[in-house]
Amino acid sequence: MQNITPGRLSLTLAEPADIKIESIKGVGPKSAVKLKERGLLDQLELLLFTPRKYYKCAHHYPGPQLKAERRARAEFYAPIIQVKKPAPNTRQPVEVTLDHEGQWFKLLWFNMGKASFVRELEPGRWMRVAGEISYDRTIPTMLHPDFEVIGDHAPAEILEPRLSVGAIYTVIEGFGDAKMRKAIRQAFDALASKLGDVVPREVLEARNLPGIAQALATIHMFSAFEDVETFQVELGRARDRLVYEEFYTLQRKLALDYAAARAQAKAPACTDRERGRAAVRGLPFQLTGDQRAALKTIADDLSQAFPMRRLLQGDVGSGKTVVALTAAAIVAGSGQQSALMAPTEILARQHLARAREFLRPHGVKMGFLGGSLSAGERRDTLKMLERGEYDLIVGTHSLFSDDVVFKNLGLVIVDEQHKFGVEQRESLLTKGEDPHLLSMTATPIPRSLAHSVFGDMDLSVIREKPPGRQPVRTVLRDREVAPKVYRYVRQRIEERGEQAFFVYPMVEASEASPHLKNVVEMHGMLSEGPLQGLGVGLLHGKLDPAEKDRVMEAFAAGELHALCATTVIEVGVDVANATLMVIESPEVFGLSQLHQLRGRVGRGDAASMCVLLAGERLTDIAAERLVSFQATDDGFVLAEADLRLRGPGQFLGVRQAGHAEFRFGDLTRDEDMLSQAREDARRVVLRPTD
Ligand code: ADP
Ligand code: MG
Secondary structure: OOOOOOOOOOOOEOOOOOOEHHHOOOOOHHHHHHHHHOOOOEHHHHHOOOOOEEEEEEEOOOOHHHHHOOOOEEEEEEEEEEEEOOOOOOOOOEEEEEEEOOEEEEEEEOOOOOOHHHHHOOOOOEEEEEEEEEOOOOOOEEEOOEEEEEEOOOOOOOOOOEEEEEEEOOOEOOEOHHHHHHHHHHHHHHHHHHEOOOOOHHHHHHHOOOOHHHHHHHHOOOOOOOOHHHHHHHHHHHHHHHHHHHHHHHHHHHHHHHHHHHHHOOOOOOOOHHHHHHHHHOOOOOOOHHHHHHHHHHHHHHOOOOOOEEEEEEOOOOOHHHHHHHHHHHHHHOOOEEEEEOOOHHHHHHHHHHHHHHHHHHOOOEEEEOOOOOHHHHHHHHHHHHHOOOOEEEEOHHHHOOOOOOOOEEEEEEOOHHHOOHHHHHHHHOOOOOOEEEEEEOOOOOHHHHHHHOOOOEEEEEOOOOOOOOOOEEEEEEHHHHHHHHHHHHHHHHHHOOEEEEEOOEOOOOOOOOOOOEHHHHHHHHHHOOOOOOOEEEEOOOOOHHHHHHHHHHHHOOOOOEEEEOHHHHOOOOOOOEEEEEEEOHHHOOHHHHHHHHOOOOOOOOOOEEEEEEOOOOOHHHHHHHHHHHHOOOHHHHHHHHHHHHHHHHHHHOOOOOOOOOOOOOOOOOHHHHHHHHHHHHHHHOOOOO
8 A cells, every 4th residue: 555645736738848937028037046946946837826815806996985895906097197206315105196087096116216117107198007005095095006107198998897806926026916927927828728638628528627728717817707706606616627636636646556556466366255155144143235335346356366455444343354354255265365464462362253253164264373472382373374274364463574474365454454554564465476455444534535645545435333233422521520420330330230441541640741641540549449349450552462461351251340441442342241431531532533442332232321531621622522522423524523623644643654735635625526536537547448
């Protein structure tokens, strides 16, 4: 799996052209440096230098009603009636008075006494001016307006009295709006007809998007439009076009990579669907529609000679494991081995237990590889694996070791894929000829992010929960009521035999964050106080692996009533009898992480509850997060909210992985367009050549 940084969108040329920034009239060597410093390296970049904003402008000064608009701008022709030039060596401004159909205007320029244009300013001459009008002085005034001295006569052209729109660019030294627009206009006139369009015409038509040249003309306002409303509609489409351009460019590259990988690959075609069906028939429950659909797609992928690259995305408890194990059955039936890798030994062992129950009756032989094995056990396991006596190996990171050798690895399954690095997945893939890959994530990645960051993966989504699941009731409470919450938990444990998790952000007390609860102290407090006499376990990352397993197994077996833990329990662990979760200092967790934690309860038929005990130091954003968390049980909705509140960089820590940052597009706002661009790029690139 590849993480993509799309880089800056750039335009392409269909035929050669001079695109040097210096070739623009009026851009000397000095201004060229200025422009380049701002990233405007050539004329193509200049075309993508889009206005910062637009303003309404009255052609033909419409009178006092304009005054009501805060940023009133006007553009009109008028004759000069008076000019005051500054006396030499004074700081007086250049001052011009115009008469626009009876309304007088003053134009002011400071520190420009020596500028050459001043010589052209003479009473009786006509000017075209455009600028912002200030009403601070006795007569309406324009400071440093854009202007042109047009001669001694009224112009033939008459500006129709109408409202129009003007563009404002981010100022680059020496380039006011007028000069910038002129430069862009020149680049546009020279290049518009030569621009290449990466997006095929038929796609543009289907999506009702303008061509790139037309979009740029609208954005820089080179094309005429009837009225402001029409312009706004056109501008919307033009901006959409740039966003689409950006997404399409990326998706096209991804699709090409994908096609190239597919063309050379020689993955084992695993076609024993019957073995998978038999296993599914043996389940004590019916698969959900989403599970069946995912399974069908995966079985199709497995039967091909190019390797599957699929991300199976499903909310916590949606039942991804059965789907993955069924895939392993198909692969085993086709004489190939599978490896199932989980981020923790607890989870790996849980998978193994499930796999045994589910697949053993169907002749799938399996082994386990994890850090807790003795040297002898490990040696034996590796030998069996290499000889092909295991069809499925379940394990942890230890599967990456160099001494792990497969006879014929046909399928790699990665559970909780975001817990592994890209290289780790890749290194496991190199242990086979060209194995299939099924990555699973219980952290729902918003589709937009999946499509950009994990763009070369196909995506299957399980949205439906198995029937009979009750949503977890989530309540947000102040820390002050903690004693009441503890009493309530105790009561449910004693009366109904249920089990509870207590979750803390810290292992031990920390000087840096004294206000955060830590698991060691709270375990002591709870087991000696409110939960005295009950079995209360302690689980955190600093315990040695054997101890962690022991605690987790005791909890899973019901020997412990409560478990005080850090987020080590966040991934995957499945204890159906656990119905209560208390999260202390919940404000430090991200929404998706909270959702992962909450997913540890509500896995059986009983009604479950999650209590957030928030401290006093709650910022508004933290409070907003917790309230939205309380409001929905849908991991996808939460993941999207997380993306909005924290941005893609923070989400899943993808920043380190090089996350998708776009120039025009926004993953949250333009999600639909990203999906469309992906769909289109794939259809165009992967279309069968006939
Ligand atoms: P996750 O997608 O979070 O990894 P699991 O695969 O661990 O979820 O499944 C959660 C629980 O739901 C397991 O106990 C599993 O046996 C059960 N399960 C999975 N699919 C179904 C189904 N279709 N009907 C009922 N229970 C199911
Ligand atoms: Mg799971």
